[in-house]
Each structure stands twice: as structure tokens, then as C-alpha cells.
Amino acid sequence: MKDEYAGAVNEAAGRIRAKVPGDLIGKFRQTCGIRNSDFVSCTLRACGEVCAVDGSNVTLLESGSMALAVVRAAQATFVGMERTKRSVTPLHFSLIGPQEENQDFPVLYADCFGHPPGKSLNNEDIARAAEVLRDTVEFWVTETMARGLGEGALLLRDGPLRVSHESHNPVLTRIVLACRDREISLAGISKRSAATWGGGHPLLPAVAGLAKECGVRAPWWIAIDPAILDHQPHAQWQHGAMYVACLHGHAAGPLKIELPRDTRNAASVMDRLAACSGDGRIPGYPYPLLDAHRTVVLTKEITDQIKGDLLLSLTNAGIDRQTYEILFGDYHDAFARY
Numbered sequence: 001m002k003d004e005y006a007g008a009v010n011e012a013a014g015r016i017r018a019k020v021p022g023d024l025i026g027k028f029r030q031t032c033g034i035r036n037s038d039f040v041s042c043t044l045r046a047c048g049e050v051c052a053v054d055g056s057n058v059t060l061l062e063s064g065s066m067a068l069a070v071v072r073a074a075q076a077t078f079v080g081m082e083r084t085k086r087s088v089t090p091l092h093f094s095l096i097g098p099q100e101e102n103q104d105f106p107v108l109y110a111d112c113f114g115h116p117p118g119k120s121l122n123n124e125d126i127a128r129a130a131e132v133l134r135d136t137v138e139f140w141v142t143e144t145m146a147r148g149l150g151e152g153a154l155l156l157r158d159g160p161l162r163v164s165h166e167s168h169n170p171v172l173t174r175i176v177l178a179c180r181d182r183e184i185s186l187a188g189i190s191k192r193s194a195a196t197w198g199g200g201h202p203l204l205p206a207v208a209g210l211a212k213e214c215g216v217r218a219p220w221w222i223a224i225d226p227a228i229l230d231h232q233p234h235a236q237w238q239h240g241a242m243y244v245a246c247l248h249g250h251a252a253g254p255l256k257i258e259l260p261r262d263t264r265n266a267a268s269v270m271d272r273l274a275a276c277s278g279d280g281r282i283p284g285y286p287y288p289l290l291d292a293h294r295t296v297v298l299t300k301e302i303t304d305q306i307k308g309d310l311l312l313s314l315t316n317a318g319i320d321r322q323t324y325e326i327l328f329g330d331y332h333d334a335f336a337r338y
Contacts, residue, residue, distance in 0.1 A: 020205060040220060054296050068095055105136070143178065224244060
């Protein structure tokens, strides 16, 4: 049994290693043709006005036929790295199921954007449905800030400049256009990336390793030619050009950054991002986004409070404890006690 287990572990590790081989950097250099001169060093400059937007979602209750999710979004705005305003949307609850289409999505979408969505939201995948609902309020806050920030501001989104649901495509299009018209620099910041090259090799460690081999000192950035990537999912919903940047000398790793395709001031944006990424707790990550995350995150303390309030409200509505446990009880909680 031990040999079988060890074999399974080694096989899993080997499969991962095959995607990140020992000669990853050499393969990357040869395949993609990136040179030392393609890396651009950042020059720290005044951040100016920086606004960061983030969202959060949690599935509170789940049964075989339905689930209850809660979503919200927040923004944190800084001038010269001093917070000037911060706001968070109300909690929005959505019942995911038992109908095939989500009944709360068109209501939420109309509340945010003044008209119904162009496409319905399917309830089949609970996690994806919750994420689309979260993106709805997040895009609403982003569009609101794009129309309210001062000229020359920097607007950051936690995530790519891409949509995962068709109904959000016109919204992101409006956001990009509003930023262009008001000379606001828009950037999507991702801590992780699914981007691969050469048949499945991950992009971020390859770029970081090549920068180190070339002796490039952080902060730096590099534009990524989409031709080197294995694929571009839902290209019609992609509004950004891809960059990889390491924004601090002590950063844990690089970030994937997306800027609108027609961006001409990429160097200026990267310089400002590096200037606001020096917080000692998470060096290399823009502090306004950290602040937005801390504002919006639905912690265990918050979700436990909401669940308690829900249980009381369900009791007042006439659902007894046994019925609640039949619907939403989790045997794994009981298993964990033994």
C-alpha cells in the first residue's frame, strides 16, 4: 500500500514537473524569442489618484436543488497613497436554482445598469453563477468610478480586462471607452494566470526565470506577444493586451497585467503601479488593491453572522430546524467530529 501511495504521489509530481521542466527558461527563450532588451525597467514616479475595485462572493447555503449566494463589491481611492474615499455595495443575496435560469440576475443587472441583460444566467454551475453575479456588481462599481475619477487617474480592477459572461461585454466596452475619453489609465491586475506556451508550460514562472537569468532587476515589465501563447479563450470578450510585471525587488513573483489594447502610455502606468507596490506586507502588489480586498472580503466572521441571521429568519418564516438540516445540513460537519 505504501509503495502504491508513493508511486501515485511521484506520478502526480512528475506530471507537474513535465509542465515546469528543469530547462524551462532555455525552452522559453528559444521558443518565444524574448531577449534582455524586451524587459523594461520601471522608474518610480508619483502615483497620483489611484482607485482599486474588487468583489467578493460566498455560497452561504447549498442543497441538492438550490444554493444561496451573497455578493458585493468595493472601491478604495487614494491620492499620493493617502486614502481619500472608500465604499462598499450592499450585500446582494441570490437564490441559485432550482430553476434552470437565475431569477435574480436580471433584477441585479437592471438595478446596476438600468436595463435587463442581453443573455440569461444559467444555474447549472453554482460557483460560476455566483462569480457572474459578483462580476455584475464589480463592473457596476468600476463603471461608476470610471465616470467619477479625475482626469489622469489610474483605475485598477482585480482580474483581467475580460468578461466571462456575454452580458458584461457591453459594460466593459463602456468602461474602456469612458476611461479613454477621460484620460484615465485602466489596468486589470491578476495574481495568477492560466496563460501557457509551448504546449502547456505556465507563462509567469518562465518570464520570471528569464528575467532573473538575464540579470534584470525589479521593478520591470514586459509586453507579451499573444502569438507565443497556446490559446486565447473567448477572444471576442478580451479587451486587454497582456503584460507581465514584477513591481518590487522583494515581490513573491510577477503579476499578469492587462491594459486596453490601444494603450500608448504603458510605461507610465507600470511606473505608477510600481510606485504604489512597496507596502512591506505584500511587496510587489499594488496597495490600493490590497485595501479594496480587505474592504470587500466576506470573512468567516461575516459569513457566520449572516448564516446565523438567516437561520433566525428562516425559523421566523416557519422552517423548523429539522427541515433546515435536511435541506442544508452537511454530513461532513458531523464526520469531522469523529
